[in-house]
Amino acid sequence: MVAQGYMQPIDWEGNLSRLYFDLAGNPTIEVLRSLLTLTTPDHILYGSDYPYLPDAVLKANLQRLR
Numbered sequence: 001m002v003a004q005g006y007m008q009p010i011d012w013e014g015n016l017s018r019l020y021f022d023l024a025g026n027p028t029i030e031v032l033r034s035l036l037t038l039t040t041p042d043h044i045l046y047g048s049d050y051p052y053l054p055d056a057v058l059k060a061n062l063q064r065l066r
Helices: 012-017 029-036 055-065
Strands: none
Touching: 029 055
C-alpha cells in the first residue's frame, strides 16, 4: 500500500525509540541485556508488582539489577 501511495512508510526505529519497557515480576539479567539491545536505560522501568511480590523479593531484584 505504501508503493501505491495509500499510506506512509512505517518508521519502526522511531516508533520503538518512544516505547518504555517494564521489568515487572522477577526479571533476569538476560532480559535486561536483551532490552538494552533495543532501547536505552532511561526507557527501562522497574515495575515491582507490589503488593503481590514479597518485600524481600523486591529488594533482592533491585539489588541484582543494580
